[in-house]
Amino acid sequence: MPYAEIIRVLLIEDNPADVRLLRECFSELSDVLFLVHDANCIASSIQLVSEKHFDVILLDLSLPDSIGLETLHRMHTQAPDIPIIVLTGMSDDALALTAMRHGAQDYLLKGQFDINLLSRAIRYTIERKRAEAEIKKLAYYDTLTGLPNRVLFSDRLKQAIVMAERDKKDLALLYLDLDQFKYVNDTLGHAYGDRLLKISADRIQGCLRSSDTVARIGGDEFVIILSLLSGGDDVPKVADKILETLRKPVQFENHTIHTSASIGIALYPENGATVDELLKNADISMYQAKEKGRNNYQFFSEEMNQLALARQVIESNLRQAMVRNEFFLVYQPLFDIASRTIIGFEALIRWHHPQHGDMLPPQFINIAEETGMIVAIGEWVLRTACRQARQWHNGGSNGLRISVNVSASQLKHDSFLDIVASALKESDLPPGCLELELNESTIIEQGEKNIPILKKLKKLGVSLAVDDFGTGYSSLSYLKHFPIDRVKIDGTFVRDITPGGDNAAIAEAIIFMAHSLKLNVVAEGVEQEKQYSFLHNSKCDELQGFFMCHPLLPEDIIPLLRTYTTLTH
Numbered sequence: 001m002p003y004a005e006i007i008r009v010l011l012i013e014d015n016p017a018d019v020r021l022l023r024e025c026f027s028e029l030s031d032v033l034f035l036v037h038d039a040n041c042i043a044s045s046i047q048l049v050s051e052k053h054f055d056v057i058l059l060d061l062s063l064p065d066s067i068g069l070e071t072l073h074r075m076h077t078q079a080p081d082i083p084i085i086v087l088t089g090m091s092d093d094a095l096a097l098t099a100m101r102h103g104a105q106d107y108l109l110k111g112q113f114d115i116n117l118l119s120r121a122i123r124y125t126i127e128r129k130r131a132e133a134e135i136k137k138l139a140y141y142d143t144l145t146g147l148p149n150r151v152l153f154s155d156r157l158k159q160a161i162v163m164a165e166r167d168k169k170d171l172a173l174l175y176l177d178l179d180q181f182k183y184v185n186d187t188l189g190h191a192y193g194d195r196l197l198k199i200s201a202d203r204i205q206g207c208l209r210s211s212d213t214v215a216r217i218g219g220d221e222f223v224i225i226l227s228l229l230s231g232g233d234d235v236p237k238v239a240d241k242i243l244e245t246l247r248k249p250v251q252f253e254n255h256t257i258h259t260s261a262s263i264g265i266a267l268y269p270e271n272g273a274t275v276d277e278l279l280k281n282a283d284i285s286m287y288q289a290k291e292k293g294r295n296n297y298q299f300f301s302e303e304m305n306q307l308a309l310a311r312q313v314i315e316s317n318l319r320q321a322m323v324r325n326e327f328f329l330v331y332q333p334l335f336d337i338a339s340r341t342i343i344g345f346e347a348l349i350r351w352h353h354p355q356h357g358d359m360l361p362p363q364f365i366n367i368a369e370e371t372g373m374i375v376a377i378g379e380w381v382l383r384t385a386c387r388q389a390r391q392w393h394n395g396g397s398n399g400l401r402i403s404v405n406v407s408a409s410q411l412k413h414d415s416f417l418d419i420v421a422s423a424l425k426e427s428d429l430p431p432g433c434l435e436l437e438l439n440e441s442t443i444i445e446q447g448e449k450n451i452p453i454l455k456k457l458k459k460l461g462v463s464l465a466v467d468d469f470g471t472g473y474s475s476l477s478y479l480k481h482f483p484i485d486r487v488k489i490d491g492t493f494v495r496d497i498t499p500g501g502d503n504a505a506i507a508e509a510i511i512f513m514a515h516s517l518k519l520n521v522v523a524e525g526v527e528q529e530k531q532y533s534f535l536h537n538s539k540c541d542e543l544q545g546f547f548m549c550h551p552l553l554p555e556d557i558i559p560l561l562r563t564y565t566t567l568t569h
C-alpha cells in the first residue's frame with residue numbers, strides 16, 4: 001500500500017541501542033514512511049542539515065561533542081526552520097521548559113512513549129512549525145509580491161544603518177513609485193494592477209544584489225536599501241538600471257502597457273540618520289522626480305527640503321483659505337471664430353494669499369487635489385461661476401456659456417451630480433449654459449467607469465468638454481466612447497504652431513477628426529495673430545487666449561460685454 005505521507009527525520013543520538021530501537025519503531029507504521037538518517041554527534045549533524053532536507057530533528061541533548069542546552073542551541077542556530085523534538089533521558093521540568101523557550105517544539109522522555117505517541121508528536125510539531133512560518137510570512141512579507149513589507153523593511157533598514165555606522169560605509173535608500181499603476185488599475189482592473197506589481201517587483205529584484213533589500217510598502221510604492229556602497233557612486237547606475245528595466249513595455253494578452261517609475265534617493269548619513277528621516281527625504285525626492293516629468297530619479301537636496309516645507313505651509317494655509325474667503329474667480333472670454341463674438345467665459349480660480357498676494361492655480365491646485373480639498377473648493381467655484389453667469393444673463397447677455405474646470409476627485413465624489421444640479425437650481429442658470437471641463441486624464445483615468453456619471457451630467461443638460469487635449473495618451477477615437485461635446489486643444493500645441501510644422505499638422509488633424517466625430521473644437525492659448533489666422537483657416541470653432549483677452553475680474557467684464565461682443569482684431 002502506498003504511504004499517505006513521507007517524513008524525513010534526522011535522529012541525533014549517540015547510543016546505538018536507542019537508534020536501533022527507534023528505527024524499529026518507525027518501521028511499524030504503515031501509513032507514514034519515516035526516512036531516517038542518524039548522526040551520533042553535533043558536528044556530523046550540522047554537516048547533514050547543510051546537505052539534506054529534513055522535516056524534523058529528534059535530538060538527544062547529551063552527545064560526545066556537546067551537552068545540554070548548548071546542543072539544542074547549536075542545532076537550532078544551524079537549522080532554524082526545522083522543528084526540533086528533544087529526546088532525552090533527563091526528567092527535568094525546568095530544563096524541558098527552557099528547551100521549549102530556546103526553540104524546541106517538544107520534549108519527550110526516553111522509554112515513556114510508544115511509536116503512536118512519537119508519530120503524533122512529530123506530525124503535530126511539523127504542522128505547528130509550518131503555521132508559525134506562515135504567520136511570520138504574513139506579518140513580515142507582502143502576500144502579493146512575496147517581498148518584505150513595511151515592518152520587515154524598517155527592521156532591515158535599522159540593521160543596515162547599524163552596519164553602515166560600524167563599517168563606516170554609505171547606504172542609499174531608493175523610494176520608487178510606479179508611474180502608470182493607477183491608470184492600469186483603474187482602466188484594466190485590479191487583477192491587471194496586481195500582475196503589473198508582481199512583474200515590477202521581479203524586475204526590480206533582478207537589478208539588485210542578493211545583499212540589497214527591496215520591499216513593497218504601499219500600493220505601488222517600493223523601497224530599496226543599497227548597502228555597502230562607497231561614496232554612493234554606484235547609486236545612479238543602479239537607479240538607471242531599474243528605470244530602464246521598468247520602461248520595457250508589459251504585455252497583457254491584448255494590452256501593451258508602457259510603464260515607467262519615479263525614484264527618490266536619500267543617502268545615509270548625509271540625508272538622515274534614522275529610518276524615518278531617510279524615508280521622509282527619499283519620499284520628498286521621489287515627489288520631485290514625479291514633478292520633473294516622471295521616469296527619472298532625483299537625489300535629495302536641502303533645496304528640495306525647503307520646497308517640501310513651503311508646500312506644507314501652503315497646504316495648511318489652503319485649509320484656512322476657504323473660511324477666510326480668500327478665493328476669487330477671474331473669467332477669460334471664449335470667442336466664436338465664425339461670428340467673432342464672445343460666446344462664453346472660462347472661470348479660473350485665484351487665491352488672494354495674505355502674505356504671497358494673488359496666486360495662480362499651478363501654485364496650489366495640485367495640493368488641493370492631493371489633499372482632497374479640491375472637492376470643497378470646486379463646489380465653491382461651480383456655485384460662484386453659475387451665479388455670475390446668471391447675472392450676465394440678467395444684464396442682457398442671454399445664452400452666455402460658463403465653463404468650469406472639474407478635477408478627477410470631484411467627478412468621483414458621490415455627491416457631484418447633486419452639487420451640479422443644486423448649483424444650477426440655486427442660480428437659476430439654464431443647464432445648457434454650463435459647461436464642465438474635464439481634462440483628458442480625468443476622463444480616461446477611470447476608463448469607461450466614468451461613462452455613467454458623464455451620461456447623468458448630460459441628462460441634466462450641461463455640456464462636457466475635454467480640456468488640455470493632446471497632452472495625454474488618449475485618442476479621439478477612444479474619447480468618442482464618452483458623451484462629450486467639445487475638445488479643447490492644449491495651448492502647448494497652439495503656441496508652437498508654425499505653418500508646415502508638426503504642431504500645425506497635429507492641430508489640423510485634431511480639428512478634422514473632431515469635426516468628423518461631430519465634436520466642437522476650441523483652441524486655447526492663442527497669443528499671436530498668425531496662430532489666430534491658422535486656426536481660422538483650419539476651421540477651428542472657438543478660440544481662447546491672451547491675443548484676444550486675458551482672464552478678467554467680473555467688474556471688467558460688464559463694459560467688455562457692452563462694447564466688445566465681437567472680435568476687433
Ligand SMILES: Nc1nc2c(ncn2[C@@H]2O[C@@H]3COP(=O)(O)O[C@H]4[C@@H](O)[C@H](n5cnc6c(=O)[nH]c(N)nc65)O[C@@H]4COP(=O)(O)O[C@H]3[C@H]2O)c(=O)[nH]1
Pocket residue numbers: 332347348349360361362365374378381405406407437467468491524525526527544545546547551
Ligand atoms: N500662456 C498663455 N496662457 C493662457 C493663454 N490663454 C489662457 N491661458 C491660461 O491657460 C489656462 C487655461 O485654463 P486650463 O487649461 O483650464 O488650465 C487651468 C486648469 O486646469 C486649472 N484650474 C484653473 N481654475 C480651476 C478651478 O477652478 N478648478 C480646477 N479644478 N482647476 C482649475 O489650472 C490651470 C491653469 O489655470 P490658469 O493659471 O488660470 O491658466 C489658464 C489661463 O490663464 C495664452 O494665450 N497664453
